[in-house]
Amino acid sequence: MEWLVDNQHVVSIIVQIVTAMVWLVYLQLILMNFRRERRSKLLLTRIAGGHERGHLMLGNMGAEPIFVKALLVDLEVDEKTYHSIASDTGGFAPFPDTEPGRSVKGPLKAAEYRDLGQISDLVSVALEYSEIPEGAENIESVVFTVLAENGRSNMLTAGQLSFDVYHAGEHQRYLPKTLSTVQLRSFRKRRELSSRLEEVLEKEAHAFLTADDGNRRVRGASPSSLRHIANESR
Secondary structure (H helix, E strand, O other), X not given: OHHHHHOHHHHHHHHHHHHXXXXXXXXXXXXXXXXHHHOOOEEEEEEOOOEOOOEEEEEEOOOOOEEEEEEEEEEEEOOEEEEEEOOOOOOOOOOOOOOHHHOOOEEEOOOOEEEEEEHHHHHHHHHHHOOOOOOOOOEEEEEEEEEEEEOOOOOEEEEEXXXXXXXXXXXXXXXXXXXXOEEEOOHHHHHHHHHHHHXXXXXXXXXXXXXXXXXXXXXXXXXXXXXXXXXXXX
16 A cells, blocks of 8 residues: 555556556447448349359448449450450440349449349350450359449449359359458459449440541530430430
8 A cells, every 4th residue: 555655646647548548449449340330341142043044133231322333244264364344334235225224233222132133144245245256165254343332432342253154065053152242442452443444434435436437426416416316215
């Protein structure tokens, strides 16, 4: 007791330091929990079997709504990787223009899911838009990457799921390489995926702006032509 009385100033400083450290740890735990709750989480999974009629489902398991922007596809063909896309981006849509509800793009609330379509159909669209040479023989794996924007911060987020492709005559099976969706949250990876999406839009612009005669199209459209298009769509 005499030691405590004689050194009460030192003891008081030690108690204050320990109290401050406890509060700092507590504050860190609160911030970590807050960030974890606000972090987007995309879930990709295979449903309705692993054959070519199986579907790819997207679920928003984060606490915030998201807006799905695109479905990118990487095709490993004859040990080479080719980038492509399987959503209605790049000047085409894998569905009739009278059925916009079939688009993979659009808002998705927390705990909601969306059927992105048959895996074989998505692969077919990706093959149509890719630059795979005609002599290619064997598709070995497929990687699907969903790009979305967070509803609160407009930050790009992405989820990725890879499949090995096995052939049995005229049928194929798609077997996931991992049990869960890989979340792509790093700044470098998000910037890389954003650049890929910009390249798709640039290809669309280049393809459209180049007319059949090789000349560049002129910007602008007459009001009468726009009225004609609007009347046809009604």
